[in-house]
Amino acid sequence: MYNVAEVNAEECVAQKGCRLCIMYCPEANCIQLDTSKMKAVIVESRCKGCELCVVVCDAAKHQAIKMVAR
Amino acid sequence: MGKKIQINKEFVDIMPQDYLDLVETGTYESPNRGWKDFGTATELIAEHSLCAGCPESIAFRHIMASIPNPEDTVMVGSTGCTSLVFPMIAVHNIHSLFGNQNAIATGLKRALALRFPDRVKDVIVLAGDGATVDIGLDMTLQSWFRKERFTTICFDNELYANTGGQESGLMQKGFLAKMAPVGKKFEKVRLPEIARESGCDYVAVMTASKPSLVEKVIKQAVLIAREIGPTYIQIYTPCILEIGKQSMEGLQEMRTSEAPGERFKFREFISPEAQSFLDGLAEKKKAEKLAASEATS
Known part of the structure; x- marks a missing residue:
């Protein structure tokens, strides 16, 4: 079992300019911005499951990211 | 596609x-590259092998996004x-013998x-605190004395993390590490102050918790190194394994360490020549902005 992050598109506020998870993810090219829907998208094969994105998202009270088992 | 970086048409398919x-x-030759490219542009660093949640990799990402002309660096x-990261970055790089960087x-x-x-052509040195302060202090200081024009970046994690947590010159006094169980008896080496006195024209101490600040500092340091003289940046990148933190706690650790009065509170030293150079750059940018707004109106 391996934990990866998952973005709930309904809660994500990237269309308002939020880039917190993209900014603080330690992995390069791991959280991408879907420019058509303006939502954050996780590239699961690059995610190491550190939960930093969950921490910054929750701290900003968006609560759009949670960890899921794969 | 830029002019300098192109693929030979014969080889595109392979x-x-x-x-x-x-x-x-990618963001080669982009005049305004910075952390704002994250998420939409391909970064110059990929699939590195650092631990999950390592603050050093956050700092690495921010630096790679900020260097002014990566194609000539x-x-x-x-x-x-x-x-471990240098093989995964898309900028020319050299691995040196420990301390010789x-x-x-x-x-x-x-x-x-x-x-x-x-x-x-820009040259940027990026090494840990062991290479910069302990083993390579001779080379580090001599290059500053000679006023060599390149940027030195020190990733300060306050111990030898890669080999299991031995005491380093930049470790804080009294800190207990896995391989330094008695605690450090001496003060943390004040390398930023030494750098200032040794002839660096720009010195900054910071953490990697604010991408915009990292971007500003890196750009200033590289531009000053290009025109004026040596520059030094010390960035706190805690080793979460060695200080006993979880993978998601690295960012908070950096934020705690840069609070007022703490050892990594942001401070910078700019020499008078470097300051007048920066003022000149700011004025030039202002004039360009004014000209652009007049052209549109």
């Missing part, structure tokens, strides 16, 4: 997808966790100036 992505959506690394950068910078007299 190039790996990662390479094509870098050329097509050579980075010099040294032994440590950073040397500033000596190698010196020769490299001079050779590049002779070989490409009409092109701007």
Whole structure:
């Protein structure tokens, strides 16, 4: 079992300019911005499951990211 | 697609997808590259082997996104966790013998100036605190005394993390590490102050918790190193394993350490020549903005 992050598109506020998870993810090219829907998208094969994105998202009270088992 | 970085048409069909992505959506030759490119452009660093949640990799991402002209930059690394990342970055780089990084950068910078007299070539040294302060202190200081024009970045994690947590010169007094169980008896080496006195024209101490600040500092340091003299940046990148933190606690650790009165509170020193150079740059930017707004109205 391996934990990866998952973005709930309904809660994500990237269309308002939020880039917190993209900014603080330690992995390069791991959280991408879907420019058509303006939502954050996780590239699961690059995610190491550190939960930093969950921490910054929750701290900003968006609560759009949670960890899921794969 | 830029002018300097192009794929030979004959080879396009056999190039790996990662390479094509870098050329097509990378940020080479972009005049305003910075952390704002994250998420939409291909970054110049990929799939590194650092631990999950490592603050050093956050700092690495921010630095790679901020260096002003990556296509004409050579980075010099040294032994440590950073040397695990250098094979995965899309900028020319050299791995030096432990501690020799500033000596190698010196020769490299001079050779590049002779070989490409009409092109701007930047050299950036990026090494850990062991290479910069303990093993390579001689080379580090001598390059500053000689006023060599390149940027030295020190990833300060306050111990030898890669080998299990031995005491380093930048470790804080009294700190207990796995391989330093008695606690450090001496003060943390005040390298930023030493750098200032040794002839650096720009010195900054910071953490990697604010991408915009990292971007500003890196750009200033590289531009000053290009025109005026040596520059030094010390960035706190805690080793979460060695200080006993979880993978998601690295960011909070950096934020705690940069609070007012703490040892990594942001401070910078700019020499008078460097300050007048920066003022000139700011004025030029202002004039360009004014001209652009007049052209549109």
